[in-house]
Amino acid sequence: MTVLIFKIILVLSVFGITMLIAMYSTWAERKLSAVMQDRVGPNRAGPLGLLQPLADGIKMFTKEELIPQGSNRFLFIIGPGIAMLTALITGAVIPWGGDVNIGGESFALQITDINIGVLYLFGVVSVGVYGIMIGGWASNNKYSLLGALRASSQMISYEIAMGFSIIAMVMMTGTLSLREIVAQQDAGLANVAYQPLAFLIFMICAFAETNRAPFDLPECETELIGGYHTEYSSMKLGLFLFAEYINMFISSAIMVSFFWGGYNFPFQHELGLSPNALATVQTVVFFGKVFAFIFLFMWVRWTLPRFRYDQLMNLGWKVLLPLSLLNIFLTGVVMYLTGKLN
Amino acid sequence: MPISEILFWFLSAVAVICAMLVVVVKNPVYSALCLILTFFAIAGHYFLLNAQFLAAVHIIVYAGAIMVLFLYIIMMVNMHGNMGFTKRTLFEIISAISAGLLLLVLTVAGKQADLSQLTKSAANIGTVESLGNSLFNEFLLPFEISALLFLSAMVGAVLLSKKQLS
Numbered sequence: 400m401t402v403l404i405f406k407i408i409l410v411l412s413v414f415g416i417t418m419l420i421a422m423y424s425t426w427a428e429r430k431l432s433a434v435m436q437d438r439v440g441p442n443r444a445g446p447l448g449l450l451q452p453l454a455d456g457i458k459m460f461t462k463e464e465l466i467p468q469g470s471n472r473f474l475f476i477i478g479p480g481i482a483m484l485t486a487l488i489t490g491a492v493i494p495w496g497g498d499v500n501i502g503g504e505s506f507a508l509q510i511t512d513i514n515i516g517v518l519y520l521f522g523v524v525s526v527g528v529y530g531i532m533i534g535g536w537a538s539n540n541k542y543s544l545l546g547a548l549r550a551s552s553q554m555i556s557y558e559i560a561m562g563f564s565i566i567a568m569v570m571m572t573g574t575l576s577l578r579e580i581v582a583q584q585d586a587g588l589a590n591v592a593y594q595p596l597a598f599l600i601f602m603i604c605a606f607a608e609t610n611r612a613p614f615d616l617p618e619c620e621t622e623l624i625g626g627y628h629t630e631y632s633s634m635k636l637g638l639f640l641f642a643e644y645i646n647m648f649i650s651s652a653i654m655v656s657f658f659w660g661g662y663n664f665p666f667q668h669e670l671g672l673s674p675n676a677l678a679t680v681q682t683v684v685f686f687g688k689v690f691a692f693i694f695l696f697m698w699v700r701w702t703l704p705r706f707r708y709d710q711l712m713n714l715g716w717k718v719l720l721p722l723s724l725l726n727i728f729l730t731g732v733v734m735y736l737t738g739k740l741n
Numbered sequence: 742m743p744i745s746e747i748l749f750w751f752l753s754a755v756a757v758i759c760a761m762l763v764v765v766v767k768n769p770v771y772s773a774l775c776l777i778l779t780f781f782a783i784a785g786h787y788f789l790l791n792a793q794f795l796a797a798v799h800i801i802v803y804a805g806a807i808m809v810l811f812l813y814i815i816m817m818v819n820m821h822g823n824m825g826f827t828k829r830t831l832f833e834i835i836s837a838i839s840a841g842l843l844l845l846v847l848t849v850a851g852k853q854a855d856l857s858q859l860t861k862s863a864a865n866i867g868t869v870e871s872l873g874n875s876l877f878n879e880f881l882l883p884f885e886i887s888a889l890l891f892l893s894a895m896v897g898a899v900l901l902s903k904k905q906l907s
Binding site for chain 1: 770774777793794797798800801804805806809810812813816817868869
């Protein structure tokens with residue numbers, strides 16, 4: 400019973416933290432872009448514009464809701480819902496920290512540790528495209544439809560290279576459970592030391608999967624107005640935009656767990672901390688690493704121009720896919736030579 | 742009633758109703774969406790049978806890749822007005838006969854299946870470890886041959902599409 404209560408609290412807090420981080424990512428993104436472009440950025444609502452996300456949220460919720468004529472009402476409403484749902488449920492398998500000890504019982508700071516965690520993540524990511532597709536199609540607008548089609552073909556293309564890059568890592572770890580993948584990085588080096596190429600491919604694919612610049616062709620303003628969310632207004636638009644920020648947060652967390660040691664940090668067992676204190680520090684370290692990646696996402700967005708669509712497809716199919724296959728081959732050869740096979 | 746039984750009936754109901762809607766619904770987009778829901782319900786059944794790997798791969802491959810491409814094509818086609826299906830009596834007869842034959846085969850196979858061999862010891866037969874072990878030891882040759890078959894299908898598809906362009 401205590402496990403259940405703990406899990407419920409964990410689910411709610413993960414939900415709350417995810418929302419909070421997504422909210423303040425919008426603020427950080429605007430501040431960061433302002434710094435990069437020598438502007439001030441939001442500075443009216445609260446000190447340093449810190450209340451800006453709240454103001455935006457209130458604005459989104461109170462704006463008029465428009466459902467365009469000739470659109471498919473049901474699918475139009477359900478589209479952003481699916482986008483949000485798939486963005487939120489990926490957080491379930493991510494290990495946020497080590498074990499905590501409450502009243503003599505040990506709990507893992509992870510909502511669920513299924514033994515196919517990696518596959519679960521891929522399943523959810525691959526389903527995530529439906530929100531955009533359905534929303535874009537139901538809008539009954541050519542720009543929306545084109546944005547949706549771009550998003551779906553882009554996500555399908557990059558999923559393949561993403562999956563193959565992870566296979567090389569899974570070959571080394573020998574497990575699909577995220578908790579074990581993270582725990583294995585406690586003893587030795589982080590996985591990125593052994594699989595730099597896999598990490599690079601995975602990161603590029605993560606950019607493409609989250610529809611972030613330089614891969615934000617589904618919402619390319621110069622060609623498609625707003626892309627798949629052209630017709631959306633009010634909080635339904637907010638959900639689409641929010642889902643993008645949540646995806647960014649979650650994919651940063653996944654990259655940290657897979658390649659950068661998760662919640663582990665050097666010399667963590669030499670500090671002589673009690674389990675609870677250690678878990679707290681680990682969680683802080685984990686979020687620190689995640690924020691570094693979110694910063695990278697934003698940095699890239701405000702630095703690099705957008706790809707052309709054929710360049711995007713060429714990169715996915717002719718560069719990343721062969722590279723990831725080569726990486727699997729190399730991993731196999733090295734594992735065979737070092738006798739790590741079996 | 743144990744929770745697994747409730748889930749079984751719920752998932753079965755969802756699967757059957759959605760599968761029927763796939764055929765009944767007029768709008769092809771709704772039809773495809775119902776098919777996706779059917780896949781999810783079947784993946785839930787795999788989960789209940791302890792075949793997590795199969796469930797996850799089922800979602801990734803069918804719901805995540807194949808149906809996305811289906812939906813993609815349907816949306817593209819819908820762009821140029823309503824296509825409208827042309828119904829032909831011959832097609833209807835053929836599809837009724839083949840569907841009936843499939844039903845017959847499935848019923849016979851279900852009736853003759855020997856369920857007594859299924860024991861509790863087979864509870865983890867669907868995990869990644871046991872699946873990988875049996876695929877790469879016991880069934881290595883059929884596995885590799887089917888991989889080759891897929892490869893040849895891929896090469897064939899590329900060749901066919903190249904021919905059309907020139």
